[in-house]
Amino acid sequence: xxxxxxxxxxxxxxxxxxxxxxxxxxxxxxxxxxxxxxxxxxxxxxxxxxxxxxxxxxxxxxxxxxxxxxxxxxxxxxxxxxxxxxxxxxxxxxxxxxxxxxxxxxxxxxxxxxxxxxxxxxxxxxxxxxxxxxxxxxxxxxxxxxxxxxxxxxxxxxxxxxxxxxxxxxxxxxxxxxxxxxxxxxxxxxxxxxxxxxxxxxxxxxxxxxxxxxxxxxxxxxxxxxxxxxxxxxxxxxxxxxxxxxxxxxxxxxxxxxxxxxxxxxxxxxxxxxxxxxxxxxxxxxxxxxxxxxxxxxxxxxxxxxxxxxxxxxxxxxxxxxxxxxxxxxxxxxxxxxxxxxxxxxxxxxxxxxxxxxxxxxxxxxxxxxxxxxxxxxxxxxxxxxxxxxxxxxxx
Numbered sequence: 001x002x003x004x005x006x007x008x009x010x011x012x013x014x015x016x017x018x019x020x021x022x023x024x025x026x027x028x029x030x031x032x033x034x035x036x037x038x039x040x041x042x043x044x045x046x047x048x049x050x051x052x053x054x055x056x057x058x059x060x061x062x063x064x065x066x067x068x069x070x071x072x073x074x075x076x077x078x079x080x081x082x083x084x085x086x087x088x089x090x091x092x093x094x095x096x097x098x099x100x101x102x103x104x105x106x107x108x109x110x111x112x113x114x115x116x117x118x119x120x121x122x123x124x125x126x127x128x129x130x131x132x133x134x135x136x137x138x139x140x141x142x143x144x145x146x147x148x149x150x151x152x153x154x155x156x157x158x159x160x161x162x163x164x165x166x167x168x169x170x171x172x173x174x175x176x177x178x179x180x181x182x183x184x185x186x187x188x189x190x191x192x193x194x195x196x197x198x199x200x201x202x203x204x205x206x207x208x209x210x211x212x213x214x215x216x217x218x219x220x221x222x223x224x225x226x227x228x229x230x231x232x233x234x235x236x237x238x239x240x241x242x243x244x245x246x247x248x249x250x251x252x253x254x255x256x257x258x259x260x261x262x263x264x265x266x267x268x269x270x271x272x273x274x275x276x277x278x279x280x281x282x283x284x285x286x287x288x289x290x291x292x293x294x295x296x297x298x299x300x301x302x303x304x305x306x307x308x309x310x311x312x313x314x315x316x317x318x319x320x321x322x323x324x325x326x327x328x329x330x331x332x333x334x335x336x337x338x339x340x341x342x343x344x345x346x347x348x349x350x351x352x353x354x355x356x357x358x359x360x361x362x363x364x365x366x367x368x369x370x371x372x373x374x375x376x377x378x379x380x381x382x383x384x385x386x387x388x389x390x391x392x393x394x395x396x
Contacts, residue, residue: 007063014056021049022281042266050273075276082275086110090145090370098365105282107332110144110371112278117141117180118206119257119264123150130212131252134158134178134205145369146181155219157203158184166224167201169193169391172213172316173231176329177204180374189229191384196391199224204231209239210312211249214319222320227395229325229387230316232342234297237305244308306345317353323394325387327357331373336360357390359383 020027028040057075061068085093085106097103118124123139124132133156141148153161158178171177171189179187179202189202203216210232217228243249299305316324328339339358346354367379375383 004063004065007059011056011059011063014052014059017052018049018056021045021052022277022284038262041263046266046271046274049277053273053276079273079276082106082109082279083270086113086144086275086371093370095366098368098370103370105279107371107373108282109275109278111373112282113267113274114143114372115141115267116206116264117150117175119260120268121261121265124261125156126254126257127156129215129249130205130208131250132205132257133216141180143181144371146372148179148181148183151184155203155216157201157205157216158187159189159200159202163199163201164221166199166221168198168224168226169196169200169229170217170220170222170225171200171202171204171229171231172217173204173229174208174213174233174235175204175206176233176374177202177229177231178206179204179380180206181369181372182377182380186377186380188380188384188387191381192229192387192391195384195388198226207235209236209243210309211236211239211243214312214316215249217316218319225320225322227323227325227391228316228320229327229391230313232309232326232328234330236309237297237299237302240305240308240312241302244311306341309342310345310349310351313351313354321353323353323355325355325357325390325394327359327383327387329359329363329375329383332368333365334360334363355390355394357386359386362386 025041025045028037028045030036030040053075054072057071058068061071086109089097089106093103117134118132120139120141123135123141125135127133134150134152136152136154136156139150139152141150150158151160153159153164155164169192171192177187177189179189184190187202187204189200189204192198193200201220203213203220205212205216208216210230213230239249297305302308313324326339326342328334328342330338336358337360339356339360343356345351346356362382363375363379367375367382369376
């Protein structure tokens with residue numbers, strides 16, 4: 001056997017190791033051995049990938065008769081491109097780049113490598129009913145395109161303590177309502193308050209579905225409320241269906257929350273080759289992209305999601321019979337036809353006291369971040385003005 005053949009065999013072995021590390025991470029979970037599992041997940045998986053990747057590039061170069069540093073530098077260069085584009089692209093890329101397919105790939109890589117505020121130890125806390133709320137006090141939440149400050153009241157939502165005292169308008173929703181990526185005074189709830197002089201309470205919390213939004217609303221003093229602004233997102237589907245079927249929210253434990261917090265830590269600082277690892281997964285198994293699944297919701301598994309929403313809507317109305325302004329936000333793009341599904345159902349079933357704002361007719365790519373699926377400050381300002389106009393029509 002020649003030296004070249006030996007090197008190529010070594011490259012194949014390294015490639016096999018890459019495949020195992022990429023597609024069979026469950027092999028590195030040892031039942032009833034949390035300490036060993038932690039070691040495997042936080043050391044063997046990430047650093048094993050780096051070792052196998054560099055070894056593969058080096059041995060491949062030796063095996064095919066080129067200088068081995070060339071494929072190694074090529075691999076490092078690809079990761080550098082991902083790092084520069086994702087971390088700094090928003091400052092030098094043109095707006096029209098948001099509409100290109102190649103940037104769509106980078107968006108998927110970025111979304112799969114971002115920290116989640118609901119699992120940041122300094123920003124969130126366990127809640128026995130809601131699984132988590134925001135942690136009272138001040139914290140910071142940063143990602144590739146922003147570094148924002150969070151002031152959270154005793155209810156566990158992003159608003160001041162005074163807003164809990166008999167608000168007149170309450171906003172319920174998920175990360176879009178919470179204001180993911182923008183400062184507290186830039187959220188559309190905050191801008192709505194400034195434009196109307198109403199006393200607004202923003203109860204939006206990242207990843208809440210309509211069911212948890214309803215349960216959070218039940219903790220609020222509603223005696224002075226004149227209207228509720230409800231924001232819907234595609235990811236509400238599974239939670240809403242479970243809640244209606246089980247007649248309760250999921251029973252998530254403190255241990256599960258702590259596990260999510262620990263898992264989230266690996267996204268809070270850069271790890272070598274983290275972007276390339278995600279890129280390979282998304283390119284090789286695009287249909288199974290975690291980013292895509294997490295942002296779109298599964299309408300095939302939840303075909304009655306509009307009907308299920310209205311079942312929870314009736315519970316919200318039972319808390320406080322006031323006008324509810326409904327709006328829908330989509331990830332990276334807000335489809336105008338989605339709101340029409342809810343509007344048509346309400347008309348067909350003669351559901352009263354719900355009013356619609358179709359953001360899909362107004363939001364465009366300029367209103368979203370580059371690599372994050374949420375709307376930026378410009379988008380929040382646009383949403384606020386649309387909601388104010390609708391509110392003035394509804395509440396006279």
